[in-house]
Amino acid sequence: MRRAITIILLIVSITVPFIAFDVLPAIGDPASAPNTHVSDYYIEHAIEECNSPNMVTAVIVDYRAFDTMFETTVMFLAGLSVVIILANRPKSRIPAPASLKRLRDTSGNPVYRTVNKDVMISIIEPVILIYAMYVLFHGEISLGGGFQAGALIGMTYLLDIMVVGRKRPIFNLPKDNSAALAGIGPFIYALTGFISIIGGGLYLEYNKMPLPVHQAELHSLGITAVEIGVTIGVAGTIITILNALMERISFDDDND
Amino acid sequence: MMTTIDAFLAAKGIYLLTLLLLSLGVAGVIVCNNYMKKLICMNVMQVAVIFFFLCLGQKDPGTIPVAMNEAVKAAEYINPLPHGLMLTAIVVSLGTTGVGLSLLLRIKEKYGTIEEDDLLKKQAQQARRDKKRRELHHPGDDE
Amino acid sequence: MTANIPVLVILLPLCSALPCLALTKVNRHLGNAVVKIACLGSFVLSVIQLTEVVKNGPIHYAIGNYAVPYGIELVIDSLNAVLLVAFSLIGILTLIFAGNFGDRKRPMMIAAANAEIALLITGLLGMTSTGDVFNLYVFLEITSLSAYCLISLGGSRGVVSAYRYMLVGTIAATFYLLGIGILYGATGTLNMGDMAKILNEGGHDNAMLVAMCFLIPAFGIKMALFPFHGWQPSAYAHAEPGSRPLITGVMGKVPALAMFRFFFCIYGTDFRFVRLSLILLGVFSVIGMLYGSIMAMGQSDIRKILAYSSVAQIGYISLGFAIGTPISLAGAFLHMLGHAFMKGGLFFCTGAIRYKYGTADIDNFGRIYKKMPLTCGLLVIASLSMIGIPPTVGFFSKWYLALGAAGRHEWIYIAVLVISSLLNAVYFFKLIEKVFIRQSAGLKERWKSEEFELPVSIILPVVVCFLAILGLGLFNVRIIDILLMTLEGVGL
Numbered sequence: 091m092r093r094a095i096t097i098i099l100l101i102v103s104i105t106v107p108f109i110a111f112d113v114l115p116a117i118g119d120p121a122s123a124p125n126t127h128v129s130d131y132y133i134e135h136a137i138e139e140c141n142s143p144n145m146v147t148a149v150i151v152d153y154r155a156f157d158t159m160f161e162t163t164v165m166f167l168a169g170l171s172v173v174i175i176l177a178n179r180p181k182s183r184i185p186a187p188a189s190l191k192r193l194r195d196t197s198g199n200p201v202y203r204t205v206n207k208d209v210m211i212s213i214i215e216p217v218i219l220i221y222a223m224y225v226l227f228h229g230e231i232s233l234g235g236g237f238q239a240g241a242l243i244g245m246t247y248l249l250d251i252m253v254v255g256r257k258r259p260i261f262n263l264p265k266d267n268s269a270a271l272a273g274i275g276p277f278i279y280a281l282t283g284f285i286s287i288i289g290g291g292l293y294l295e296y297n298k299m300p301l302p303v304h305q306a307e308l309h310s311l312g313i314t315a316v317e318i319g320v321t322i323g324v325a326g327t328i329i330t331i332l333n334a335l336m337e338r339i340s341f342d343d344d345n346d
Numbered sequence: 347m348m349t350t351i352d353a354f355l356a357a358k359g360i361y362l363l364t365l366l367l368l369s370l371g372v373a374g375v376i377v378c379n380n381y382m383k384k385l386i387c388m389n390v391m392q393v394a395v396i397f398f399f400l401c402l403g404q405k406d407p408g409t410i411p412v413a414m415n416e417a418v419k420a421a422e423y424i425n426p427l428p429h430g431l432m433l434t435a436i437v438v439s440l441g442t443t444g445v446g447l448s449l450l451l452r453i454k455e456k457y458g459t460i461e462e463d464d465l466l467k468k469q470a471q472q473a474r475r476d477k478k479r480r481e482l483h484h485p486g487d488d489e
Numbered sequence: 490m491t492a493n494i495p496v497l498v499i500l501l502p503l504c505s506a507l508p509c510l511a512l513t514k515v516n517r518h519l520g521n522a523v524v525k526i527a528c529l530g531s532f533v534l535s536v537i538q539l540t541e542v543v544k545n546g547p548i549h550y551a552i553g554n555y556a557v558p559y560g561i562e563l564v565i566d567s568l569n570a571v572l573l574v575a576f577s578l579i580g581i582l583t584l585i586f587a588g589n590f591g592d593r594k595r596p597m598m599i600a601a602a603n604a605e606i607a608l609l610i611t612g613l614l615g616m617t618s619t620g621d622v623f624n625l626y627v628f629l630e631i632t633s634l635s636a637y638c639l640i641s642l643g644g645s646r647g648v649v650s651a652y653r654y655m656l657v658g659t660i661a662a663t664f665y666l667l668g669i670g671i672l673y674g675a676t677g678t679l680n681m682g683d684m685a686k687i688l689n690e691g692g693h694d695n696a697m698l699v700a701m702c703f704l705i706p707a708f709g710i711k712m713a714l715f716p717f718h719g720w721q722p723s724a725y726a727h728a729e730p731g732s733r734p735l736i737t738g739v740m741g742k743v744p745a746l747a748m749f750r751f752f753f754c755i756y757g758t759d760f761r762f763v764r765l766s767l768i769l770l771g772v773f774s775v776i777g778m779l780y781g782s783i784m785a786m787g788q789s790d791i792r793k794i795l796a797y798s799s800v801a802q803i804g805y806i807s808l809g810f811a812i813g814t815p816i817s818l819a820g821a822f823l824h825m826l827g828h829a830f831m832k833g834g835l836f837f838c839t840g841a842i843r844y845k846y847g848t849a850d851i852d853n854f855g856r857i858y859k860k861m862p863l864t865c866g867l868l869v870i871a872s873l874s875m876i877g878i879p880p881t882v883g884f885f886s887k888w889y890l891a892l893g894a895a896g897r898h899e900w901i902y903i904a905v906l907v908i909s910s911l912l913n914a915v916y917f918f919k920l921i922e923k924v925f926i927r928q929s930a931g932l933k934e935r936w937k938s939e940e941f942e943l944p945v946s947i948i949l950p951v952v953v954c955f956l957a958i959l960g961l962g963l964f965n966v967r968i969i970d971i972l973l974m975t976l977e978g979v980g981l
Contacts, residue, residue, distance in 0.1 A: 097373040104369040105362060107702065111695035114674050116357035118406040120421060125405050127677030127687075128558050129425040136426075137413055145411035145426040150433060156552045156561045160615070160627045161434045163503065167608055167631060168441030170510075171638035174601050175448045175648075232412060237433065266597050270510040273604070277507040280500060293496045295554045331444050338451060368667070375656055388659050395666050402674050427679075431623055435666065438630045442659055445637055449652045456645040465649065480850075 141309040142230040151235075151316050152309065155294045158316070159283070162236075162276040162323045169272045169327035169334075173265055176334045210253045218246050226321050230310060236317035240275075240324025247329050251336075265333035268326050275323025282315045360401050368394035381453065381460040385446050392439040396432045403428035494538045495550040495563045498573060499615045501531040502580070506607035513600035520600040524607045525584055531614070532577040535570070542570040543971060549620070558683040564620035567974040568822060572617050572746060575826050576739050578957075579833050580610035582950035586837060587731030589844055589946055602642065606732050609635040609740075616743045622669045623679045625747060629665065629711070632743070633658045636736055642729035650723040657720045661710035668703035671696055672755075685755045694761045701766055704751055711744035714807055715777025718800045722784075725796035730840050734950070737799060738833030742825045745806050752810065753818070753979045763981075771811035775905045777804035782912035786919075791839050791851050794916060795832065798875065801909060802828050808902060809890050813981040817893020819972045820886050826968070827882030827961050831871045834954030838868045841947050846932040851920055855927040863948060865924055867955045872917040874958050877910045882961035889969065897981070 108114065115122030136148040150158045222242035229235035247263070263271070283294040291298025296312030297305060355362075371394055374387025408424035454460055457468050505527030513520035542548060547566040551557065565573075584606055591599050612632030619625050637658070641651035673679060675696040676687040688697060706717060713721035725737050752766070760766075781801030788794045802824070809821020841864045842857065843849055858865040874881035887906060894902040961968065 093377045096377050097370070100373045100376075101366060101369040104372075105365045107699045108358075108361060108365060111699055112358075113671060113696035113699050114358060114361055115402070117360055117401050118404045119357075120405050120407070122674070123677035124402045124428070124674055125425050125677070128679070129403075129427050129677070130420040131559055132426055133411065133420045133423050134418055137416075137418060143413040145413070145423065146429045146433075149426050149430040152553065153555055153560055154430060154623075157431075157434055157624055157627050160624075160631055161437050163507070163608065163611075164438055164441050164627070164630055164634060166507065167605075167634050167638075168444045170601055170604060171445045171634060172448045174598065174605065174638055175445070175452060175641050177595075177598055177601075233410075237437070266510070266514070269601070270508075270514055273507040273510050277504065280504050280507065283500075287493055292550070292554045293493060293500070293552050298554075334448070335451075368663070372660060372663075375660060381652065384656055388656060391660070391663050395663050395670070398667065399670055402670065434623075434627060438627075438662075441630075441634055442655065445634060446652065446655055449637070449641055449648055449655065452641070452645070452648045453652060456648065469646065469649065 169330035236320025243325040244328025272326030278319035517596040583735040590731035647727040665707035708748040722796040726792035734833040774804040774807040778909040820889025824886035885965040
């Protein structure tokens with residue numbers, strides 16, 4: 091009863107002001123304030139100023155690149171926090187629940203043992219990695235970018251571990267190393283900003299970077315460097331969280 | 347009467363749905379007794395705000411913000427800014443969830459439960475035990 | 490290079506924290522040394538920046554050199570230049586201090602904890618200096634995530650309080666996001682100055698009111714204002730001992746600065762419901778000041794005493810906002826500065842006592858002054874400052890608050906100020922009595938050390954806080970002048 095009252099009170103107190111005061115612009119209205127003031131500038135100037143037809147990429151890694159730098163740092167921070175919080179190994183492992191054993195008796199091996207390793211490692215994983223590279227370097231032109239590429243690379247590692255077990259993965263990254271790697275990614279991002287300071291500009295001002303290429307190319311180069319940093323950071327963080335959690339929970343039936 | 351309601355729902359109905367989702371999430375965080383459920387409700391709440399921002403970025407005749415040809419007109423593309431902002435919010439919610447899950451793991455290992463009232467009971471027991479131990483042995487050595 | 494100082498102040502701690510783990514892989518001391526040097530550099534640069542701002546007026550730094558509403562902007566006026574100096578000073582002191590706690594056999598863990606502290610400093614400095622509402626959110630999340638982690642390092646009770654703080658803190662962040670979403674819907678911009686300009690053209694009063702209903706709880710939770718303070722006492726008490734001064738001293742103040750930015754810089758005094766919102770804030774802070782002091786009187790663990798006293802002290806700051814005249818705002822900011830050093834200093838003391846004797850129960854503190862004269866000196870001066878006895882900074886900040894309240898004939902606020910100070914006196918004199926008069930409890934030292942009293946890395950923060958409390962008190966007129974450079978014309 092108390093629960094119902096709380097929920098109803100909250101719903102009323104959050105939704106009623108919006109109806110009563112009618113403060114929000116209508117959805118899809120082309121003349122509303124968010125659709126006119128700043129957004130028009132982004133849409134019309136993204137190509138000439140940032141050399142990037144994908145306007146979302148232009149916004150996140152050029153106009154508001156400072157935000158994205160700290161966003162990548164948040165990823166690193168999350169990975170680091172998980173490592174620190176789970177650093178002390180427990181005295182006893184969490185035992186495998188009895189239901190799991192019964193399940194295996196009735197329905198055979200768990201799914202990950204039925205996967206064909208040769209198909210997975212030699213065919214599917216390279217395709218995913220190539221696609222990740224495509225998403226990374228094509229991010230400024232079409233959809234995609236560093237976060238997606240990093241997630242794909244992290245996913246490859248996950249697949250790898252699921253197929254061959256964590257004792258013998260293809261490329262082995264202990265959690266200390268992967269946490270260090272996750273820190274290197276945002277560091278590359280931050281250094282890219284410093285290059286333009288060396289060239290006499292302000293922080294993250296890509297067209298002041300002292301590099302011997304055409305003026306229009308500088309923005310593309312800057313965006314690519316930043317996206318590489320994001321990719322490394324995200325991939326490192328995913329692998330770190332995976333490692334930290336796996337050290338913690340390893341069921342006793344894990345014997346391959 | 348009906349037409350005004352219709353017009354209101356067409357223009358702002360989705361805001362109401364997202365706010366409903368938000369208030370359900372907040373209520374869940376406050377009301378639920380299980381810490382895992384609280385974490386799930388927290389995620390629901392964050393997703394609701396993401397939807398809310400995406401509503402602000404909608405523009406009626408617009409398409410996705412990737413330039414198709416050289417001549418770009420502002421009216422043809424939707425607002426790219428909320429999408430960029432929400433990418434940040436998604437990453438932040440991912441990070442918070444990861445930290446929350448690892449904290450939950452620690453709580454479960456230490457106290458053997460993630461129900462709030464059980465946990466409070468066990469903490470009170472632990473405090474009493476610590477106090478007794480401190481009085482018996484030597485002053486000091488708190489955790 | 491000098492033009493880039495505003496961004497370098499934020500970036501130096503960040504750029505040292507990110508490769509810290511990789512550097513520790515190379516050499517076990519390299520990572521920590523780099524973090525400390527970078528934070529020291531950030532402090533030096535913030536001092537240079539303060540002199541620059543005092544001489545030439547506010548600095549506007551556009552990142553990426555984009556025109557104002559399109560890019561992100563850092564705004565350094567005299568207000569946050571002063572706060573940046575204080576916060577980065579406490580940050581570097583905490584880093585030095587934290588080296589004494591933690592497991593020495595595991596260099597990677599120490600490096601990771603140091604990186605967390607450096608990222609917390611980055612988040613706090615960034616929140617202080619940013620001029621963009623969404624950028625503020627990102628820094629807020631960096632601050633909160635590193636704080637969750639540092640709180641959870643303080644043992645099993647720390648983990649539970651970190652989890653509870655995480656749930657509440659995420660509600661606050663979500664509400665903040667919703668609030669700026671409403672303002673973005675009304676104005677279409679995210680830059681603070683631009684938003685203020687559009688809102689002051691009028692016609693947005695309803696949107697501002699609804700946004701405010703979400704922003705007050707958001708900032709209230711983050712700064713532990715009275716009805717939203719539930720997470721705070723256990724989180725402050727059970728945080729990791731090394732980083733506790735930074736968490737308790739600075740973390741509650743920065744959201745208060747953000748609240749000031751929203752209420753006085755963005756909303757302005759032309760806002761139709763300004764009186765209403767100030768009265769609401771005043772009620773919260775008055776109840777909080779009394780409640781925090783009364784709760785603190787009942788505790789015997791020094792960490793809990795100080796944590797509850799923080800609820801009361803945050804009340805003083807928001808009371809300054811609620812009165813709303815320039816002089817009371819200056820008082821609130823002086824209290825913010827002073828309280829950062831007082832509370833930070835008191836937690837340096839408790840950390841030092843814990844380091845030497847391993848206790849936090851004030852019943853065990855009998856005649857501890859004979860063995861730890863310097864630490865007890867800071868304990869006494871910070872306690873006196875909390876009560877508000879001249880010439881410490883606590884007296885002058887309360888004096889300016891009372892002056893502002895008298896200017897607006899708010900006699901209730903003055904009465905509550907006096908009552909709350911008397912209540913403070915009760916429990917701080919109890920503490921002083923325990924330290925000086927009570928019989929010794931026969932504590933055993935945990936470490937046998939040759940040094941005088943304590944290692945230098947603990948003595949240094951203690952001495953600096955001691956000097957800062959006295960210095961802020963003695964030179965309060967100069968500081969108020971600097972603060973008023975910005976605050977003149979702001980407020981009622």
